[in-house]
Amino acid sequence: MRIVCPFCGERELGEFTYLGDAKPVRPAADAGEDAVYDYVYLRDNIAGMMSENWYHGGGCRAWLKVTRNTLTHEISAVEPAAGAGAAKVGA
């Protein structure tokens, strides 16, 4: 697997760190126990296309949103995560 970082270009996997599924959103402070339990512990664990958070620690140190197929490891899109200098690459 190689990831094409929008800031640095194509780089080998060892430069990146994985956080996981980009879909879960931290619930509001008053959302209640069920919502927090769901956010922290439950996963869709998708077999197929998944949107994920990766960190380019060995390069630009930006957070990236990567669309990847968990069945094949094929990467179809890499975008800067929200707030990670997205404006600089026009995303």
Place this chain on the structure above:
Amino acid sequence: MKYSIFSLARAALSGHKNWQRTWRDATPKDRYDVVIIGGGGHGLATAWFLASEYGIRNVAVLEKGWIGSGNAGRNTTIIRSNYGLPGNTGFYELSMKLWERMEQDLNYNAMVSQRGVINLYHSDAQRDAYARRGNTMRINGIDAELLDLAAVKKMMPFLNFDNPRFPVQGGLLQRRGGTARHDAVVWGYAHAASGLGVDIIQNCEVTGFVTDTNGKVTGVETSRGRIGAGKVGMAVAGSSSRVADMAGLRLPIESHVLQAFVSEAIKPLIPGVMTFGAGHFYVSQSDKGGLVFGGDIDGYNSYAQRGNMPVMEDVCEGGMALMPMIGRVRLLRQWGGIMDMSMDGSPIIDKTPVDGLYLNAGWCYGGFKATPGSGFVFAHLLARDTPHEEAARFRLDRFRTGAMIDEKGQGAQPNLH
């Protein structure tokens, strides 16, 4: 077919041409008392214990591919019971005791070899942690010995004791740990379970659950037709989320890939199983002479059964730090398997919120050693509807209640367990 020295002699005299198949490749019946999804070690062990311990013999094991085609044949064959937390300690020792009598119980040679498992330590803090774990084991009646540097040097003189950054200081040894031939474990349970009437059905993929009007599971839809069931047990680690999804369940599990490696065969070198405490590297030597080793999971969600280069490099670096001479040995094979990484690094053996559906999942990358214990306690749960006392903490709701069993102390980050 009962195996003995006499059956071996008879077969030898007839040129080994008259061996019978060791288990029946069954076709599905309309209904079973218990249907187990997953023909790996855990599923087959569950069927065997249901039939032998709990008297439930109208049992089917459904396997999507061929038995043992998943993680049962992809692991590094290590057996041990050196766990430190309540919930794990007793369970893995139950499993170890079942390993010790498995071959007699099954009438099958699984090449269980108690050649010892040693975890090396490289700092004072790590020594103290290992001493504590060893004491926990001994308090619970499990063998453990804390070795100093001289004892490790005597046992494994080939290690790099001059590594200035991670000096070997000693190790925690469990002599009863060791290895077993993983394929033979699958075949042995299939042999014994089939002999008691269990139907082992291959090339039979579960495609959905059948429920009655109350939502109780009463069977499964499969690629070989509908099969009715009194109870359904899932033992499909790696694919647990996908199968549970068919029943409308979301699990506290992520699927990750773990790689393993075998070198070319060399003369006997490594006395038992050895782990490097300053990185993540574990190694043993197979009876054929190959070094069997592995390390961390790759760290990203995957169902692909293959990994990538950074972890290969990391594993080989760990090996080189510990015994630099393996740099002269060529890597023969490398492969990957899909792990159920749970949110605390411990398994789940419990009823599900769906009536009639039982879950055996979340083995992370430690499922092989648990094979007999897992089968035993899952059979207990299926037969009695109450958890076995040694598995009572492996609850599905522990993530909600906070009663986690986090052996590594990493929190809810599955790729770090």
